[in-house]
Amino acid sequence: MTAEHRSPAPTGGLRASHADRDEVVERLRDAAAEGRLELDELEGRLEKALTAKTFADLEPLTADLPADTSPENDAPLVLKGGVHGVTRAGRWRVPPHITAHGGMGGIKLDFTRTECRLPVIEIEVHGQMAGVTLIVPPEWEADTDGVEPGIGGLKDKTTPDRAPGAPLVRLTGTGGMGGVTIRHPGRVHRLRHG
Known part of the structure; x- marks a missing residue:
């Protein structure tokens, strides 16, 4: 996530919803399919994403990945x-x-x-x-x-x-x-x- 897309600091403590966790899981799987994450790294991040309680728990999991620009956005x-x-x-x-x-x-x-x-x-x-x-x-x-x-x-x-x-x-x-x-x-x- 680039700095311009990162949420303001105060939101980090907000509780994450199922939809928020699912979005991170989808981004991680896409990153692995693109060769950006190794399988063991993907598994570790998926486990953290699925058990995340707040946005602060989720944000580090995709911080080193580029913003989503996949053509799926047009589907x-x-x-x-x-x-x-x-x-x-x-x-x-x-x-x-x-x-x-x-x-x-x-x-x-x-x-x-x-x-x-x-x-x-x-x-x-x-x-x-x-x-x-x-x-x-x-x-x-x-x-x-x-x-x-x-x-x-x-x-x-x-x-x-x-x-x-x-x-x-x-x-x-x-x-x-x-x-x-x-x-x-x-x-x-x-x-x-x-």
């Missing part, structure tokens, strides 16, 4: 809420196209800690039974004109204050029964995640 991401639901939060790779099916458990996509340099993110949403919720940084803007509200409706709580170079989230699809919500982080979210 579409398809998420299905199923029965138990799906949450993407923390630091994760944002592809240019995402399809989210809320299912019975719902989907929550939190973009507030991602490092996204895409000018536009196309997200196809299908609220289905439990709905889809998206949380985007305050400087991002949303275009929700392509969403059919359905029974559950569409709630766009974002403000049109797009910063220069910030992504535009373009939504298409339907709210279904569960509906679709896109919003900026609230006060509680900001207190938890800094």
Whole structure:
């Protein structure tokens, strides 16, 4: 991780989520596939990643690896809420196209800690039974004109204050029964995640 991508020091003590650990595991496996890590070194780091409690535990595991520039970033991401639901939060790779099916458990996509340099993110949403919720940084803007509200409706709580170079989230699809919500982080979210 380069200095510009490293989190500010105070976040190091924050507790890591399953998604945060999974992201580090994925980066380590990619690095091993590229020949950057030996097998025994990979195993040691994977064990530490899977048992990490805080960001301070995770950061050293990828500090000597280059920033992720793999072409996988362009691959579409398809998420299905199923029965138990799906949450993407923390630091994760944002592809240019995402399809989210809320299912019975719902989907929550939190973009507030991602490092996204895409000018536009196309997200196809299908609220289905439990709905889809998206949380985007305050400087991002949303275009929700392509969403059919359905029974559950569409709630766009974002403000049109797009910063220069910030992504535009373009939504298409339907709210279904569960509906679709896109919003900026609230006060509680900001207190938890800094």
